[in-house]
Amino acid sequence: MKVTEPPSSELSFSRPTDDTLLVSLAGNWTIGNKLPSADDVLAQIKSGSRIQRITFDTEGLTAWDSRLLTFLIKVIARGTQSKICAEKEGLPPGVQRLLVLASAVPERKGARRRSERDTFLAKVGVSAVDFCRSAVEMLNFIGDAFIAFVRMLCGKSCFRLSDFILIVRECGAQALPIVSLISLLVGLILAFVGAVQLMMFGAQLYVASLVGIAMIRVMGAIMTGIIMAGRTGAAFAAQLGTMEVNEEIDALKTIGVSPMEFLVLPRMIALAIMMPLLCIYADLMGILGGLIVGVVMLDLNMVEYYEATKAAVSLKDFFIGLFQSSVFGVLVALSGCLRGMQCTRSASAVGDAATSAVVTGIVSIVVATAIITVLCNVIGI
Amino acid sequence: MNQQEPCITVNDLTMTYGSFVVQKDLTFTVNRGDIFIIMGGSGCGKSTLMRVLIGLKKPAKGKVLYDEVSFWDAEPESRDHLMRQFGVLYQSGALWSSMNLAENVALPLEQYTNLSPSQIREVTSLKLSLVGLAGFEEYYPSEISGGMQKRAGLARAMAMDPDILFFDEPSAGLDPISARLLDDLIIELRESLGSTIIVVTHELASIFAIGNNSVFIDTEAKTMIAAGDPKELRDGSPDPRVRNFLTRGEGGV
Numbered sequence: 113m114k115v116t117e118p119p120s121s122e123l124s125f126s127r128p129t130d131d132t133l134l135v136s137l138a139g140n141w142t143i144g145n146k147l148p149s150a151d152d153v154l155a156q157i158k159s160g161s162r163i164q165r166i167t168f169d170t171e172g173l174t175a176w177d178s179r180l181l182t183f184l185i186k187v188i189a190r191g192t193q194s195k196i197c198a199e200k201e202g203l204p205p206g207v208q209r210l211l212v213l214a215s216a217v218p219e220r221k222g223a224r225r226r227s228e229r230d231t232f233l234a235k236v237g238v239s240a241v242d243f244c245r246s247a248v249e250m251l252n253f254i255g256d257a258f259i260a261f262v263r264m265l266c267g268k269s270c271f272r273l274s275d276f277i278l279i280v281r282e283c284g285a286q287a288l289p290i291v292s293l294i295s296l297l298v299g300l301i302l303a304f305v306g307a308v309q310l311m312m313f314g315a316q317l318y319v320a321s322l323v324g325i326a327m328i329r330v331m332g333a334i335m336t337g338i339i340m341a342g343r344t345g346a347a348f349a350a351q352l353g354t355m356e357v358n359e360e361i362d363a364l365k366t367i368g369v370s371p372m373e374f375l376v377l378p379r380m381i382a383l384a385i386m387m388p389l390l391c392i393y394a395d396l397m398g399i400l401g402g403l404i405v406g407v408v409m410l411d412l413n414m415v416e417y418y419e420a421t422k423a424a425v426s427l428k429d430f431f432i433g434l435f436q437s438s439v440f441g442v443l444v445a446l447s448g449c450l451r452g453m454q455c456t457r458s459a460s461a462v463g464d465a466a467t468s469a470v471v472t473g474i475v476s477i478v479v480a481t482a483i484i485t486v487l488c489n490v491i492g493i
Numbered sequence: 494m495n496q497q498e499p500c501i502t503v504n505d506l507t508m509t510y511g512s513f514v515v516q517k518d519l520t521f522t523v524n525r526g527d528i529f530i531i532m533g534g535s536g537c538g539k540s541t542l543m544r545v546l547i548g549l550k551k552p553a554k555g556k557v558l559y560d561e562v563s564f565w566d567a568e569p570e571s572r573d574h575l576m577r578q579f580g581v582l583y584q585s586g587a588l589w590s591s592m593n594l595a596e597n598v599a600l601p602l603e604q605y606t607n608l609s610p611s612q613i614r615e616v617t618s619l620k621l622s623l624v625g626l627a628g629f630e631e632y633y634p635s636e637i638s639g640g641m642q643k644r645a646g647l648a649r650a651m652a653m654d655p656d657i658l659f660f661d662e663p664s665a666g667l668d669p670i671s672a673r674l675l676d677d678l679i680i681e682l683r684e685s686l687g688s689t690i691i692v693v694t695h696e697l698a699s700i701f702a703i704g705n706n707s708v709f710i711d712t713e714a715k716t717m718i719a720a721g722d723p724k725e726l727r728d729g730s731p732d733p734r735v736r737n738f739l740t741r742g743e744g745g746v
Contacts, residue, residue: 270604275591359587366547366581367601367653368573 122172123148125156131164133157135187138172141180150186157194166191168202181210253450257380260372276378283344284386288393290343295327295335295394299401302326307410316410320417321424323402329429330436332395334481336387337440341473345448348379349469352452353462361453371453380445387441388434395433428493436484440477447472499560500525500657500689501546506555508541515541518716519555521708523691528683530700530707530723531693534738537712539693540584540661546691547659548576559657577605580650580688584661586642588634594621594645595630601652620648624678640671647678651686658682660692664699676702697741701727709735 122138133156141147157163166187184207188198200208230238264270306322352375355361361371399421406412451469455461501523508515515538523529531539544550546557548564557564559575567575588597598617602608608616621627624644634642643663650658660679664672676699683690694700700707700723709719709726711734719726719735727739737743 278591355590358585358590359583360589362544362549363581363583363587363589363649365549366576366579367604368576369600369604 121145121147123152125153128167131162133163133166134169135166136169136172137180138170138174140174141176141183143177143179145179147179147183150183150190153187154190157191157196163196166196166198168198168200170203173204176204176207180207181214184211185214249454250450253453254446256372257376257446257449260370260377261380263373264377271374271378276382279378279382280386282347283340283383284389287340287343287386287390291336291339291390291394292397294339295332295397296401298331298335299323299327299398300405301401302331302398303402303405304409307405311410316406316412317416317420319402319406319410320412320420324399324421324425325429327398327402328395328425328433330433330481330485332398333391333433333437333440334477335398336390336394336437337444337477338474340383340387340390340441341444341447341470341477344383345444345469345473346466348445348448349452349455349465350462352376352449353455353465356453356455357457357459357462376449376453379449380442383445384438384441387444388437391433391437395430432484432488432493436481439480439484443476443480444473447476498525499523500527501691502556502558503546504556504558506542506545506557507553508538508545508550509553510541514553514715516710516715516717517554519708519710521717521720523689524706525689526683526687527706528679528690528692528703530704531691531710532695532700532707532723532738533710534695534712537710539695539710542710543659543661543691543693547579547581548572577653578656579659580653580655580657581659582643582646582650582661582663584665586634586639586646588642588645588649590634593631593633594626594637594648597634597645598649598652601649605653616652620651621645623651624648640667640675643667643675644678647675651682654686655688657689657691660690660694662694662696663692664694664696669698672696672699673702679703697739700739709738 120139121141122136124136124138126134126136128134133153135153153166157166184203188211191198200211203211302323303319306319307316310316310318310322352361355375361375364371364374402421403414403417406417407414448469451465451472455465499522503519503521503523506519507517508519519542531542533539541550545552551565556566559578562571562575564572564575588594589600592600595614595617598620599613602613602616606613618627618630621629624647626641626644626648629637629641629645634645637645663675663679667675679690679692680703682688692699692703704723707720707723707726708717710716711718718732719730723739726735730736730739
């Protein structure tokens with residue numbers, strides 16, 4: 113079958129009387145067709161200065177849609193500007209009615225958004241003010257969380273034990289597979305990098321102390337912290353954000369239950385308990401990763417490796433790692449819950465809350481690690 | 494109503510979001526036993542007004558008095574005490590999605606009464622059967638339909654036998670028959686429990702079926718432009734905007 117070319121649109125002009133411009137439209141005026149520009153009509157208006165009226169002839173018009181309307185609106189608007197009256201009688205009745213409808217409600221003054229470009233200084237100022245406000249909000253939140261914690265210690269606040277157990281399971285046991293995989297691989301990588309260097313001196317055995325100290329003192333805590341920020345921090349923010357969107361948090365407030373005590377507190381306690389446990393597990397998995405490299409690649413004896421690790425790692429390192437991971441647990445839970453509670457009422461806000469919970473969580477973990485490391489250095493442990 | 498005992502008095506209330514004024518100079522009285530309608534066009538601040546009344550949003554100016562007690566000037570303890578006398582049905586039901594229906598209804602009871610677990614279970618089942626959801630105790634909110642979620646939300650709102658019940662757009666998203674059943678339920682609650690009921694809605698059928706008092710707030714004027722029985726407002730309001738609203742635009746403006 114031969115594909116017929118759609119009839120193209122045509123525009124022509126004539127001057128039936130001296131002060132009238134007759135615009136003839138013909139062919140197919142639809143979206144996807146190449147259309148003449150309204151500027152052609154404007155050029156005609158400008159060329160003949162005595163034109164008082166525009167009339168239309170649409171005898172040859174075969175099809176039309178919104179493209180014709182936008183064309184006509186432009187022509188009519190420009191005509192009105194130069195005090196030329198456009199007579200719509202020649203147009204198809206449907207077009208006439210739609211034109212009336214489009215101009216029925218005048219544009220509301222001030223409704224159109226002005227796109228203003230702020231100056232650089234204004235932008236800096238606005239972000240500085242925003243930063244201060246969010247810092248104050250964060251401090252408020254931490255204060256509220258602390259008060260809720262104290263109230264719980266006094267036995268005044270209550271959350272449901274079943275909720276708490278569920279959260280513990282979600283952020284503890286269910287995180288084990290991913291924590292195993294990541295820490296095993298991190299141990300493996302550390303051992304590989306160390307082995308290449310240490311083999312040059314024939315000091316392969318020191319791979320054990322390298323992996324042991326690195327995992328137990330810092331890496332175990334940092335890796336679990338980052339995994340939990342991505343896994344649980346984001347989940348907390350999304351859960352609380354969705355509850356905000358569904359008015360569930362309002363419903364809690366109206367029955368007089370503080371969302372801080374009922375929702376935030378169990379999450380923070382659960383993560384603060386589970387994070388050190390996960391960290392111990394991550395330490396073990398990391399050492400196992402190092403052991404695999406030691407045995408397979410460096411021909412070390414398993415007992416030898418074990419003894420070397422035991423000799424290198426002190427209990428002090430272990431407690432520093434454990435302390436770090438409980439700090440990270442509180443930080444991740446805080447940032448997740450904070451962003452969730454700050455969420456506004458829309459679906460995209462929930463996504464933003466989850467993203468910003470992860471970013472806040474990871475940044476605060478790295479900053480806290482730096483601070484703790486410097487402090488340990490200063491007090492000499 | 495014969496006895497006109499004021500239950501809630503709103504005095505010169507102004508509500509804002511930041512510097513944007515939503516509504517100003519609101520003054521009206523809700524009498525005990527009223528079914529009081531807060532009506533107005535979309536986006537005029539009806540739900541915001543309800544949030545102020547139930548204590549979720551602080552007004553910029555003005556007072557909300559519950560039996561002579563000014564809610565926003567009261568101490569936090571007495572404010573909590575007042576809030577405990579409210580039941581609120583939110584627009585979307587707002588059931589706590591991590592709990593089943595029985596736990597949803599039971600939570601306020603667990604918090605504020607010293608009923609034993611078995612007594613709480615009895616009360617919970619009673620409330621659910623009052624809204625026609627007997628046997629759905631173990632279902633989670635995501636497993637039931639929107640209309641059922643609303644009714645479950647109502648069961649939760651009634652859990653503490655509140656003096657004042659608030660409804661935010663009860664018929665939004667319901668088919669005409671479910672909406673009608675909910676209206677009947679609201680009237681039934683007023684008759685049998687003697688509660689004062691405040692309904693935020695723009696559903697004309699509901700407004701005339703249940704309301705005996707109302708306030709009409711307007712977007713353009715940013716304040717209330719009528720108050721009283723909605724049926725009388727429809728037939729005899731001097732303000733054409735109110736007549737127009739209550740007759741679906743046939744009041745002639």
